[in-house]
Amino acid sequence: YIEVLKDYYRPLLSDCCQDCQMRFNKNPLRLLDCKNPQDQEKIQAAPKISDYLCEPCREHFAAVQRFLKLYDVPFEIDQLIVRGLDYYTRTVFEFTSGVDKLALNGGGRYDGLAELLGGQPTPGIGFGAGIERIIAELKKQGITPPAEERVRAFVVYFGKTAELKEAAVRLVAELRHAGIKTEMSYGDRSPKAQMKQANSSGAAYALIIGENELANNIVSVRDLQAGSIETEKKQVEMPPDQLLAMLSNTPQE
Structure with a gap:
């Protein structure tokens, strides 16, 4: 290009x-x-x-857009964004305010930077933010940052298919939009590694999606704070609408 x-x-x-x-x-x-x-x-x-992307980069960019849509993040493609550093690879981005399109931060992906600095090949992503500009924009729009909350739910997907991962992302987005603090593991970690991260996150519940859950439109809910209660009492299955009601109504400790 x-x-x-x-x-x-x-x-x-x-x-x-x-x-x-x-x-x-x-x-x-x-x-x-x-x-x-x-x-x-x-x-x-x-x-x-x-018009000059290779096929792997074209597929990657399509996936980035697909996940943004799953998270319900509004975006527009800008062919003219140019970051000042040459180590960016594939995607670069800017976050702008919704009112006057003021740039609040910008960054991108850099798959080769760690190796360039003598480390092991490690994909990375980062950004620089204008803190003063963000604070000014918060004041301008009358937005008060919410207090830090404990993670309520951690979504875990058992399997490597695109459908399972997208179902997990969709559930995370739905719960976040409902005001429920929800996390998930990024990358392609094993179910065991995801559960380990769920336990260490401090979340109250692990929400598990596997082939069975996907086929039956249910979520397996595991109580991570149940202590010594038997496994069968710690994990139940429920449809997404019932899950949302349960997480919304269960008091936080």
Whole structure:
């Protein structure tokens, strides 16, 4: 894509601002981040990076969008987001306020950074946030940050199919939108590792989704605070609507 972008800009360089003329060789992607009015038409007509994704990256980007939709997170694709650091891979992003589109933070994924610094290959993601800007926006919109709450539920999925993982994500999103603090394990951890994380999270309940639960539209609920009570009394099955009512009405300790 960078070569295509440079081919597009090469005959236009003499009409670009001085900053863009320097960026052409040093960091071509920053050509898309130019704020000079004389270069805006060139930017809008430039080749789009989404037309040059390899198949694995195209599938990954589609999965990112699918999970954002499952979490009910509003988003829009911006072909012109350019982060200033070269170690980002695949997805970069910015969070903006819903009122005036003010950028509150930005970051991205960097699969090769740990290895670049001498460590083991470790996928990573991170962002930088403008704390003062976030505080100002909270005040502007009259939002008071909620008090820290104990995790009520930890969702665990038993299996490696996409359907199971998406069902788990969907349940997490539904409970969070209902005001119930819910967590899950990210990555592809084994059920045993997920249960270990659930126990250490301090959650009151583990919500288990496996092939049987998925097929019968139920959730297995395990009481993680039941102490020495027999296993069969600690775990019950219930439909999602009953689960929501139970978690909403059970008093927190």
